[in-house]
Amino acid sequence: MILLILGIALWVGAHLFKRLAPGQRASMGSAGKGIMAVAILAGLVLIVIGYRGAAFIPVWTPPAFMVHINNLLMIVAVFVYGMSATKGRLRGKLRHPQLTAVKIWAVAHLLVNGDLASIILFGAMLAWAVVEVILINRTEDWVRPEPGPAKKDILLVVITVAMFAIITAIHAWLGVWPFPG
Incomplete structure (x- = not known):
């Protein structure tokens, strides 16, 4: 269940980062898109593994x-x-x-x-x-x-x-x- 929750937190955090911290996101430039994409993908992988493995x-x-x-x-x-x-x-x-x-x-x-x-x-x-x-x-x-x-x-x-x-x-x-x- 921990992996599921971590995955959800990563998914949600990466998606909301642009909205909640627009200045920080903008300061990351175009590299920030890649970082957020990796974070979202990692979150999705953790969600799938965590959900499938949850009791x-x-x-x-x-x-x-x-x-x-x-x-x-x-x-x-x-x-x-x-x-x-x-x-x-x-x-x-x-x-x-x-x-x-x-x-x-x-x-x-x-x-x-x-x-x-x-x-x-x-x-x-x-x-x-x-x-x-x-x-x-x-x-x-x-x-x-x-x-x-x-x-x-x-x-x-x-x-x-x-x-x-x-x-x-x-x-x-x-x-x-x-x-x-």
């Missing part, structure tokens, strides 16, 4: 139907995340599509995982995304981009389905089948 400590037992809600929310999360790169009509509907997707992802996983490690991991990611949005909104103005062609939104739907299939395959490979039997 299963049950806190609550999610009802079976939550799996369906999780899967629906995950499709939405993948779609919303993809909106950050879209050039279609949906472009600019959300100010923070990636962080919104992280929030949806975290809530979806909290609904189906009642163990302590999951609550720590997904709860921390939800809290980080909320804090990140608040800090960005306080410090940066947003100019809503102009919408693009609708065909780009159709492409987003196709990519969402493909990405959801890939994510499902990765979960299956890791031994977690995300669909009820």
Whole structure:
């Protein structure tokens, strides 16, 4: 559990550093991007190792139907995340599509995982995304981009389905089948 918590702290700290200490981050110059990228990657590695190695400590037992809600929310999360790169009509509907997707992802996983490690991991990611949005909104103005062609939104739907299939395959490979039997 210690590796999980250290990984989360490194991930969150590296992500928030630019917002909480902009002067220090700016003084690091372009080398700072590399340092932060390494810190984020190291945090992610520690999160994966820590989560996979954490003891299963049950806190609550999610009802079976939550799996369906999780899967629906995950499709939405993948779609919303993809909106950050879209050039279609949906472009600019959300100010923070990636962080919104992280929030949806975290809530979806909290609904189906009642163990302590999951609550720590997904709860921390939800809290980080909320804090990140608040800090960005306080410090940066947003100019809503102009919408693009609708065909780009159709492409987003196709990519969402493909990405959801890939994510499902990765979960299956890791031994977690995300669909009820």
